[in-house]
Every structure is written in C-alpha cells, then in structure tokens.
Amino acid sequence: MPAQPLYSDVAIVGAGPVGLFAVFECGMLRMRCQVIDPLDVIGGQCAALYPEKPIFDIPGYPRIGAGELIERLREQAAPFEPGYHLGQSVVGLERRDEGWRLTTSKGRVIQAKAVIIAAGAGAFGPNRPPLADLEHYEGRSVFYAVTQPESLRGKRVVIAGGGDSALDWSILLADIAEKVYVIHRRAKFRGAPESVARLHALAEAGKVELVVPCQLHRLEGDTAAGQLSAVVARDLDGQERRLDADTLLPFFGLSMNLGPIAEWGLALHKGQVAVDPTTCETSLPGVFAIGDIADYPRKLKLILTGFAEAASAAHAIHPLVHPDEELHWEYSTTKGVPGL
Known part of the structure; x- marks a missing residue:
C-alpha cells in the first residue's frame, strides 16, 4: 500500500x-x-x-x-x-x-x-584509499571524519593526506593523541601556509611525526573486530615502515x-x-x-x-x-x- x-x-x-x-x-x-x-x-x-x-x-x-x-x-x-x-x-x-x-x-x-x-x-562521499580489507576497519578504527576528538585521546593516530583537513586535524590532535603520524606522498603539503608552518613546528617539537614522502600500503590488525594494530607505509623506493596505530584518518578529499x-x-x-x-x-x-x-x-x-x-x-x-x-x-x- x-x-x-x-x-x-x-x-x-x-x-x-x-x-x-x-x-x-x-x-x-x-x-x-x-x-x-x-x-x-x-x-x-x-x-x-x-x-x-x-x-x-x-x-x-x-x-x-x-x-x-x-x-x-x-x-x-x-x-x-x-x-x-x-x-x-x-x-x-x-x-x-x-x-x-x-x-x-x-x-x-x-x-x-x-x-x-x-x-x-x-x-x-570520501575518496577511499585502495587498501585490502579496508571495509573491515571502516567506522571502527578507520574514519573519514572526526566528530569527537576526545575519543582519540591517548591513542596512536595515523593521518594520511596533504591538504587542509589533514593539516587541521594533525594540529588539533597533537595535544590529544598519544602519537600522531602524518603520511603524505610528497614532502610539500598543499594546505594553508600558516597551517603548514604550524605542522612543521609541531614536528620539530616532537609532537607529530612526518612520514614523507610515503604512501599508505597495508593495514594490519584484527579484521573481525575491526581494530587496527598498525599501518604500513611505503616510500618511493619501495621501502616499508610499520607504524603502530589504533586509528587511521585518511583525508583524500571527496x-x-x-x-x-x-x-x-x-x-x-x-x-x-x-x-x-x-x-x-x-x-x-x-x-x-x-x-x-x-x-x-x-x-x-x-x-x-x-x-x-x-x-x-x-x-x-x-x-x-x-x-x-x-x-x-x-x-x-x-x-x-x-x-x-
């Protein structure tokens, strides 16, 4: 009817x-x-x-x-x-x-x-990175937006991207998360100059770690529970680096x-x-x-x-x-x- x-x-x-x-x-x-x-x-x-x-x-x-x-x-x-x-x-x-x-x-x-x-x-909708098993972690330890920053307090966070969203959240979470990694495929970021300067200042102070130039390569964790244990990045020479992580925030635009x-x-x-x-x-x-x-x-x-x-x-x-x-x-x- x-x-x-x-x-x-x-x-x-x-x-x-x-x-x-x-x-x-x-x-x-x-x-x-x-x-x-x-x-x-x-x-x-x-x-x-x-x-x-x-x-x-x-x-x-x-x-x-x-x-x-x-x-x-x-x-x-x-x-x-x-x-x-x-x-x-x-x-x-x-x-x-x-x-x-x-x-x-x-x-x-x-x-x-x-x-x-x-x-x-x-x-x-978000541009999703082409990673195996990504769907198992989405909404549980992989997020495309942050609605409650306090939920990331004390966690190990990997942020991927080089634009304004990636920079803004890297800066904000530097004082909330236990560890913040920023992965970008280039050493140069695309965001506002003031934000880029603040990010580099935080990196020099040891509050964030820049993983550049690198790209996301692989996720590790418990797919059944949707919980990450690590994010693996790979540089331009094919060398891999494993980052212990609880949360991945990919910011690759919409x-x-x-x-x-x-x-x-x-x-x-x-x-x-x-x-x-x-x-x-x-x-x-x-x-x-x-x-x-x-x-x-x-x-x-x-x-x-x-x-x-x-x-x-x-x-x-x-x-x-x-x-x-x-x-x-x-x-x-x-x-x-x-x-x-």
Missing part, C-alpha cells in the same frame, strides 16, 4: 547550514518546512567533515566552529518546528497540481507547494556528484543547478536551489551567499503558499519571530 503523503508548505532537500537557514526564512513568512538529508545528523559537511574547524566569515562571529554554527542555526530554526527526515535521500520528484511530491529512499512521501534544493555539492538530482529534469551548468539569481528559481516552476549547488553568473560560493539566497527563495515562494495574501514585508526587529 503506498505511503500516505506528509503535507507541507516547503520541502527542503539538504540539512546543511544553508538549508537550516532556509527553514528560518520560510518560518518568518509563516511557511512550514520538511527537511530531507542523506546524513544521519543535520549540518551537512560542517557536521560530517569538520565540526571542530573554525569559520571566520560569518557576520557577527569573528570566529565560530562549524559544529557550533550548526547548533546555532538549529536553535534559530527550532521555533518553526521543522520536520527532519535524516538518513534518507530524495529519489523521486513528481509534479502534482498542488505542487510537488517527493519520495525518499526510505519510502517517505512529502507533498509540498514548493521545493528548495540546498544540497551543497550534491551527493558526496568524490561529489548530483546523485538523483541530475535526473529531475533541471537545467544544469557544469554540474550545478542553473537558477534565476533574483529568485533562485530553477527551470522547474516552484523548485528553487540555493547554496553551493546553485549556479548563476559571478556566483560567490560562500556560506553567507547561501544565506542571502535562502531569503530570496523564501520570498519568491511566499505567493505560492499564500496566493491570496499580500506580503507586507517587515524587519525582524519590528515583527519578532511569528508563530505558525
């Missing part, structure tokens, strides 16, 4: 920072939202990849951790009581007379008068694609969704895109740009949800937070 649809004013695809702010903007215009995201937690990449990483370009916050930013956005959206449907993707989008019907990978059906796609870079979004009939440009920059509406009437997934000439890929796009989309959606009501716009300082 088909699932009964859940009716809402707006369906938001993506629970990252821009999607969460869209809940607030829609709520300020008395529009209810349902939010769908394939991750098991809200926050998108901020929560999944770098919750401890500082962000410096959020207005009013000289410095704020990515995880803290998500918590503040969740708190800001909370008065409007959004529904969160996590751990599931939107696999179907169908036009209906009264709006759009979305079907998720878990069989949830959501009927909405408008859709906001706030899916960041689209579907994404593989990204639009996933099912690419099949929805949207006009695309270079792998992104083309929108009208004045409203963020896509080529499908009633479907909007905001944040990194949205594309238009001279687009700036910044979180604050996505926040502004959320406001533009919400105002463009208002007449679809309240067709007989003229929008008398007021500053939030004047009207406060309205009830729904």
